[in-house]
Amino acid sequence: xxxxxxxxxxxxxxxxxxxxxxxxxxxxxxxxxxxxxxxxxxxxxxxxxxxxxxxxxxxxxxxxxxxxxxxxxxxxxxxxxxxxxxxxxxxxxxxxxxxxxxxxxxxxxxxxx
Amino acid sequence: xxxxxxxxxxxxxxxxxxxxxxxxxxxxxxxxxxxxxxxxxxxxxxxxxxxxxxxxxxxxxxxxxxxxxxxxxxxxxxxxxxxxxxxxxxxxxxxxxxxxxxxxxxxxxxxxxxx
Numbered sequence: 001x002x003x004x005x006x007x008x009x010x011x012x013x014x015x016x017x018x019x020x021x022x023x024x025x026x027x028x029x030x031x032x033x034x035x036x037x038x039x040x041x042x043x044x045x046x047x048x049x050x051x052x053x054x055x056x057x058x059x060x061x062x063x064x065x066x067x068x069x070x071x072x073x074x075x076x077x078x079x080x081x082x083x084x085x086x087x088x089x090x091x092x093x094x095x096x097x098x099x100x101x102x103x104x105x106x107x108x109x110x111x112x113x
Numbered sequence: 114x115x116x117x118x119x120x121x122x123x124x125x126x127x128x129x130x131x132x133x134x135x136x137x138x139x140x141x142x143x144x145x146x147x148x149x150x151x152x153x154x155x156x157x158x159x160x161x162x163x164x165x166x167x168x169x170x171x172x173x174x175x176x177x178x179x180x181x182x183x184x185x186x187x188x189x190x191x192x193x194x195x196x197x198x199x200x201x202x203x204x205x206x207x208x209x210x211x212x213x214x215x216x217x218x219x220x221x222x223x224x225x226x227x228x
Contacts, residue, residue: 032214043117043204043219044156089155093214099146099169101214103155 012110019077021107023090026071032093034101035064035075039086047075047088077109085111115140117207117220118187125226126195134190134223138207142218145188147180150202150222161211162188168211195227 013019025033031052036044050057050064050073057064063076073090087108091101118137126132138145143163148156159172162182170180177195182188192199204222208214 043221
């Protein structure tokens with residue numbers, strides 16, 4: 001079965017509000033995590049990543065939080081904009097030297113203008 | 114810097130035909146990965162190739178599917194005798210190194226429809 005999963009398949013937020021997308025993973029050996037954004041008809045686009053030796057990483061308007069105790073990952077998007085509407089995937093990578101990514105099923109984010 | 118180029122973007126095949134999907138990695142990347150995405154699903158790993166070598170094909174169906182990455186030219190994912198269940202989006206990614214997933218860049222995918 002899937003080792004990476006998401007709590008919420010869909011999320012609707014008002015423009016300007018903050019969005020939080022959650023992801024659970026089951027493989028404690030995973031040491032690298034990536035959030036991807038996928039717009040309709042396009043390939044996954046890298047948003048932000050985090051290694052297991054960190055619990056928080058910030059980018060431009062995005063923050064990823066990693067809780068290894070409960071094997072949980074979240075993506076926070078500040079001041080959500082209509083252009084943020086997409087499907088968001090978390091992906092995990094097992095251990096140094098591993099090239100495979102394991103993806104969750106995705107959360108669809110809809111931004112209400 | 115053109116990124117990962119995949120073609121065609123859309124491909125329609127009748128059951129029993131062959132499908133050929135092409136992927137040119139980013140400049141400077143010699144590691145290519147193919148993933149398949151079924152409707153409303155996440156991507157699933159199929160195969161990892163370097164030039165002239167298949168490194169890991171553990172995610173490839175045992176029959177009808179093959180992949181290559183020749184010395185010259187793009188990587189090719191070939192599906193023989195397609196069936197409706199092969200309808201999916203096929204994504205190629207490339208990276209500068211096969212060590213870890215940093216630097217992974219995905220193409221825009223080929224959407225295969227089998228009718």
